[in-house]
Amino acid sequence: MSNPKILSHAQTIESKLHELGLTRSQLQRAVEAGEAARKSTTENHAANAGGTYAYHETVATLRGFLKPEGWKTSNAGNLAASIHPSGLHALVVTGGSKETGLAGFNPTSRNPKGEQTARFIDRNQHQLELLPLPEEEKKEHDLPEHTWVLMYYSDKDKKEVRFELSLPTNIDERSRMSEWRVRLILGSFSSSWDQMENEDVDSDIEFSEEIEFSIPSKT
Template identity: 35%
Template sequence: MSAILSVYSEPDDVSARLGSMGLTEEPLLHAARRWYLSWISFTANHPPFGIGIAAWMEAVAALREGLLPIGWIRSDEKNYALVVHPGGSMAINVATGDAGTGLPTANVSNKAPKGTSTADAISVNQVQLELDLPVPDMPHVRGDEGPLTWFLLLHRAGTEVRCELSLPSQISPDGRITRWQERIMLPSIPLDGSEIEIVAPVGPDLDIDVKRKA
């Protein structure tokens, strides 16, 4: 069993590791900015149960907008929202992380419990990474096929949004990720009162055939 946890926090190391995965920081940070702006757009008049869901949906959409133009693929199989590498070797899920998110020396986990789809994905990770770790007692857990599933973890702290791209390798029966194989620390987004700029990703031009209705 490999218990080695690799943590990338130095800017050059982060850029190099992301580059080896066909990624850069920008589409990941774009998703984090959209996630935060969705959170702060809600008021006391909005139903509180919808805030986290809406922010998560914005982050997923933003991540896809950044990665689909370079060949990544959208997947919603079993309503599990992923964006998948063109070669099928890895996928990215978006989730809210706890207070350890983005801190290389802290323990980190997902803030809200995850269900069988995440357990399925992590069981696949275990097989792909050849890890001898216990699988939680959940129904429908597979473990022999599929991409490595990484998590883009997002966390709102007092003065910043912290985020990381990390590879889980173990989940508890109550839906908390308890072990990670790799953690890649992304630059934090300061919340100092200045405007957060959202730049729309550049995609291919589309020719649309417009015809007059008969």
């Protein structure tokens, strides 16, 4: 596993975000909205409701910032992505492991991912290695050159939410994003867990953004 380039200096991060057409404020406010949605759940909700609500609201808020700036939305493969006006890079959202947002550790996505994630990670790897993408895959899926991931983690013990913007290059044997070419450590914000005693935060049960449904045809 190659070591990722980790960016943690504020000026360097802002420069890279500007290059991508993003701001730290947009990303943090999207994650904050997701965290507020997580907190809206009660003991009467399903155990995985908090993670589901957080994912949906983070995606929706982020798209609300980006669409007026010309970004396009895509739900190809049941993966919610936002594509830059240039078409050269895209952005997706996921919950991460407890190592998320910590420069000295290697995070993974919290849950296994599906085929569409595997495709864009393969695309990332081909572009970084300057290898041509197989022609049939290029035509079939029409993926951007790079897909970045906004990843967040709600830490109950530290009462904070950490987040980062990273470029994945591989998945592990459990189909989780696990290797990164670049990681932008965006910091954290405080989050009180006084109202969250009934939520199983450490559960791996969370919304999967790539569920595929098979509906049998009527005969």
